Amino acid sequence: MTKTLLIGGNSAIACALKKNSDREFISLSRSEGSLDLDGDLNELDSIADIDGLVYFPGTINLKPFAMLKEDDFVNDFSVNVLGAVKVLKKVINQLKEADGASVVFISSVAANLGLPYHASISAAKSALEGMSKALAAEYAAAKVCFNVVAPSLTNTPLAGNLLKTERQVEGNEERNPMKQIGSPEQVATTIDFLLNAHKNWITGQVFPVDGGMSNLK
Template sequence: MKNIVIIGCGQGIGLEAAKILADNNNIIGISRTENEIVNSLGIEFHKFDIISDELSSITFPDHIDGLVYAPGSINLKPFNRLTTEDFRNDFEINVIGAVKAIQYFLPFLKKSGNSSVVLFSSVAAKLGMPFHASISASKSAVEGLTKSLAAELSSHKIRVNAIAPSLTDTHLASQLLSTAEKRDSSARRHPLQRIGSAVEMAEMAEFLLSDKASWITGQIIGIDGGMGNTKL
């Protein structure tokens, strides 16, 4: 049984990952969001803000085999309406939070001898998409962090990979999918003619945490309905 920390397990992809992994692993969930679903999973849960709170206030197992950093943001505006604070907030959520978590858990991950870190990017880091300047900048930083840490931490048998979804049916994307017309329009932008599900992203996270992915590191794995590499 692996010890796995999931940051952002209160909703969306992080929650689905907790559901999938809870049966066969010891899950320590961390999230600003607490709800009945999280509490029903039987996992160790801590209501916690990774940006402002100190992880040292929580007692963790001696070693950590997997770390999932799932918080994210969607802040779509024309570039001239984005403020420096918008960029700063997206960078804090997507990058600084991940850095803080990985730095704190690094001694625990080293003790595992075979650990895995899973981060989240976006198809917008690969494609030029209008109104995505802030999120694209921060998620591009996540991809750079993923590749750099994969190289640096490989000697400690720590694997680092990132999943890069396109639009996924989560609470975070609810305003973009709030009507049948919006859902249909978003689906038709993808070669596979549908939007992604949080379960699909969580299943990839499960794979990357498993021993089946023991020779995979430094990868940005697009789960995007073909949008990242296929032209309609």
């Protein structure tokens, strides 16, 4: 039986995916703030039959541009993009050998919707989306599909600082066209669908899961 690799497999969205999907998952987790995946990734050398990959690690680094340091940009890029590169380098040959495979990256509505205080994370997530499209083009003939899920604010521990008070929750709900904050289960449902992208003729796409925030006023 083929397996789907989850990087950041202890995240809220990953846990929702595992709970509601009948796939066989292999989870590899990283400590929050840790950039060194190399040691853990060596474990992948002994795992066979991978036909899916979801890369969950991300950051929410919201600061006025004047307060951002170069290290902020480096850290956000390292977690969101270079971490994904390290993982993919390890498993791309297995994905190519599968009879169709799917890779899903997690971006953010902020990559394409101009939001204040999002300069660093917007840059990192935009890079991730661009890389995904380039990889989709490169590996299309090998039937390895690359797609991106781009959520708006979702009720996860990573977003906890933005949802600490009732006022924060109400304010964020009011800014959303559907007047709600996303749930891990809603994002996980789209990820689960995209893990069948190679069967559904879908690659090189970015799927907003944001209550209409990226397209509606």
